[in-house]
Amino acid sequence: MLALLDAWFVAPFDYGFMRRAVVGGLALSLAAPPLGVFLVLRGMSLIGDAMAHAILPGVALGFLLAGFSLPVMSAGGVLFGVMVALLAGAVSKMGGQREDAAMASFFIISLAAGVLLISMGGSSVDLTHVLFGSILAINSTALLLIASISTLIVIILAIIFRALVVECLDPLFLRGQSRRSSWVHSVFLGLLVLNLTAGFQTLGTLMAVGLMMLPATAARFWSKRLEGLIGIAVVLAMIASTGGLLISFHLDTPSGPSIILLAGVGYLLSALFGRYHSLAAKLRRKTTPLALEQSS
Amino acid sequence: MSFFADVIICREAVGSSGTAAAGFMGFSFVGKWVAAMSERSLSRLQLHDLHLAQGGRTVLEHVDGDIKPGAITALIGANGAGKSTLIQAIMGELRPISGKVICTVDKARRAWLPQQLALDLTFPMSVEELVMTGSWPSHGALKGYCAAHYRKGRDIMARLGISHLAHRPLGELSGGQRQRALIGRTLMQEAELLLLDEPFANVDSDTVDILIRILRQMADEGVTIIIVLHDMDHLSRLADEVLMLSGGHGRWVAPSALSHQHASAKVVPFALGGRHAGTA
Numbered sequence: 001m002l003a004l005l006d007a008w009f010v011a012p013f014d015y016g017f018m019r020r021a022v023v024g025g026l027a028l029s030l031a032a033p034p035l036g037v038f039l040v041l042r043g044m045s046l047i048g049d050a051m052a053h054a055i056l057p058g059v060a061l062g063f064l065l066a067g068f069s070l071p072v073m074s075a076g077g078v079l080f081g082v083m084v085a086l087l088a089g090a091v092s093k094m095g096g097q098r099e100d101a102a103m104a105s106f107f108i109i110s111l112a113a114g115v116l117l118i119s120m121g122g123s124s125v126d127l128t129h130v131l132f133g134s135i136l137a138i139n140s141t142a143l144l145l146i147a148s149i150s151t152l153i154v155i156i157l158a159i160i161f162r163a164l165v166v167e168c169l170d171p172l173f174l175r176g177q178s179r180r181s182s183w184v185h186s187v188f189l190g191l192l193v194l195n196l197t198a199g200f201q202t203l204g205t206l207m208a209v210g211l212m213m214l215p216a217t218a219a220r221f222w223s224k225r226l227e228g229l230i231g232i233a234v235v236l237a238m239i240a241s242t243g244g245l246l247i248s249f250h251l252d253t254p255s256g257p258s259i260i261l262l263a264g265v266g267y268l269l270s271a272l273f274g275r276y277h278s279l280a281a282k283l284r285r286k287t288t289p290l291a292l293e294q295s296s
Numbered sequence: 297m298s299f300f301a302d303v304i305i306c307r308e309a310v311g312s313s314g315t316a317a318a319g320f321m322g323f324s325f326v327g328k329w330v331a332a333m334s335e336r337s338l339s340r341l342q343l344h345d346l347h348l349a350q351g352g353r354t355v356l357e358h359v360d361g362d363i364k365p366g367a368i369t370a371l372i373g374a375n376g377a378g379k380s381t382l383i384q385a386i387m388g389e390l391r392p393i394s395g396k397v398i399c400t401v402d403k404a405r406r407a408w409l410p411q412q413l414a415l416d417l418t419f420p421m422s423v424e425e426l427v428m429t430g431s432w433p434s435h436g437a438l439k440g441y442c443a444a445h446y447r448k449g450r451d452i453m454a455r456l457g458i459s460h461l462a463h464r465p466l467g468e469l470s471g472g473q474r475q476r477a478l479i480g481r482t483l484m485q486e487a488e489l490l491l492l493d494e495p496f497a498n499v500d501s502d503t504v505d506i507l508i509r510i511l512r513q514m515a516d517e518g519v520t521i522i523i524v525l526h527d528m529d530h531l532s533r534l535a536d537e538v539l540m541l542s543g544g545h546g547r548w549v550a551p552s553a554l555s556h557q558h559a560s561a562k563v564v565p566f567a568l569g570g571r572h573a574g575t576a
Contacts, residue, residue: 163437172414177432226420
C-alpha cells in the first residue's frame with residue numbers, strides 16, 4: 001500500500017522537471033484564481049478567454065525571433081495582450097460599440113495571426129506546444145519567471161483590492177471618490193495578461209484561462225463571501241494543478257489538458273454537491289428556523 | 297499590505313508638516329481656509345443661467361439658484377421635466393451647454409443616490425462592508441480601517457436601525473433596507489452634498505420615517521441636500537425650499553404655498569401619474 005502511494009505521489013517528483021512543474025503550478029494557482037473570481041463577479045468570464053487568444057501572436061513572434069525562449073515569448077505575449085486590450089478599449093470608446101464586441105473582433109484576428117506566424121517558422125509540434133503547453137520544457141529560468149510574475153500579481157492585487165471591490169460593486173461611487181478610478185480596470189486587465197503569459201508554459205496559451213476560471217466558477221457553489229470565494233478557488237486550483245501533473249505523468253497525457261480537466265471535474269462535482277445553488281442544495285431546500293436566525 | 301500603507305501615509309504626513317517650507321504653505325492654507333469659511337456661510341452650490349441638453353435636445357434653460365446649506369431643497373416636476381438631468385449636471389456627469397454649476401464641495405464629499413442604481417447586488421458584500429466603503433475620503437484605497445472606524449460604522453447602522461443586518465449580503469435586502477444601508481454609506485462618507493433621486497420609491501413607511509429624521513439631522517449639521525420628490529406628504533415633511541421644473545425652466549416656490557394650494561392633493565401636481573415610472 002505504502003509502496004503504491006510512493007509510486008503514485010512521491011516518486012514522480014524524483015524528476016527535476018516534475019518538481020519545477022509542480023512549483024510553477026502552485027505559484028500559478030495562487031495568482032490566477034483571484035483574478036478569475038473578479039472576472040466571474042463582474043460578468044466578464046469570457047474576457048479571460050479573449051485575452052488568451054490575444055497574447056498568441058506575441059508569443060509566436062517571440063518564438064520566431066528567439067526560438068524557444070520563455071522570457072522573450074512572455075514579453076511578446078504581454079506586449080500583444082496589452083495592445084489588444086488598449087485597442088479594444090479605444091474602439092469601444094470611439095464608436096459606441098461595447099467593449100466585449102471590440103474584444104471579440106480583436107482576439108479572433110490575433111488568433112489567426114498567431115497560428116499563421118507559428119506555422120511560418122516552425123512545425124506543427126511547435127504549434128501544439130504553444131497551444132497546449134508542456135511540463136517538460138520548464139527550466140529554472142521559466143520557473144523563476146512564473147514565480148516572479150505570480151508574486152507580482154498577488155502584490156498588485158492586494159494594493160488595488162479595495163478599489164477593485166468598490167468598482168465592481170458601485171462604479172459610480174468610485175468615480176465620485178477618486179480621479180484615478182479608471183486606472184483600476186486597466187491595471188486589472190494588465191494583471192490578466194501577465195497571468196496568462198505566465199501560465200502558457202505549463203498549460204498552453206488557450207488552457208491557461210482554465211486555471212483562472214474553473215476554480216472561480218466552482219467556488220461560487222461553496223461560498224457567498226468574497227474571501228471565501230478566493231480561498232476556495234485557490235485551494236481547488238492547487239489540487240487541480242498538482243493532481244493534473246501527476247495524471248499527466250502516469251498516463252502520459254499532455255499536462256495542460258490534464259490539469260484543466262481535473263479542475264473541470266472539480267467544477268462538475270461542485271455543481272452537483274456544492275453548498276449553494278447546486279443540484280444537491282436544490283433537493284435539500286432546508287432553511288434556518290426564524291427563531292434561530294434572530295438569536296444568532 | 298494595508299499595514300505598510302498606514303506607515304507610509306503617517307510618514308508622509310509627518311514629513312510635510314515638518315519641512316521648513318511649511319511657513320509659506322501654511323500662509324496660503326490659512327488664506328484658503330478663510331475663503332472656505334466665508335463661503336460656508338453662503339451657499340456652496342450655485343446654478344448660473346444653466347442650459348442643459350440630453351442627446352441634442354434642450355431639457356432645461358435659464359436655471360438659476362443658490363442651494364442653501366443646511367436646508368433641504370426639493371426638486372419637483374413631471375416626468376421628463378429634467379430633474380435627473382439637473383442632478384447629473386450638478387454631479388459633473390453632464391457638461392452644460394452654457395451657464396455653470398459652481399460647487400465648492402470637495403468631490404469626495406458629494407454623494408449621489410441615483411434612481412437607477414449602478415449597484416451590483418449580486419456582488420458578495422455585506423451591509424457592514426458597504427457602509428465601511430463610505431470611509432473612502434479618509435482612507436482611500438490602501439489605509440486599513442481601525443477599531444474606531446468600525447465603531448463609527450456600527451453607530452451609523454444603529455442610527456438607521458439596520459444593526460441586525462450587518463452581516464447580511466446586499467442581495468438579500470428589501471428595498472427599504474438597501475436604501476438605509478446606502479444612506480449609511482453617505483453618513484460614513486461625511487457627505488457635505490447629498491443628491492437623492494426619489495429615495496422613497498419602493499420603500500416601506502418605517503424606512504421613510506427613519507430616513508426623513510436622518511436627513512433632517514444631516515441638514516442641521518450643515519449638509520446641502522437636494523431631493524427629487526413626488527409625494528406631497530413627503531414634500532411637506534421635508535422640504536425647506538422647492539425648485540419646480542416645468543416647460544424647460546426652473547421656478548423657485550415656497551413649500552408652504554404649494555402645500556396650501558394643493559392641500560387636498562396627495563401627489564405633487566406636476567408629477568401626476570409619474571410615481572411609478574422612470575424619469576428622464
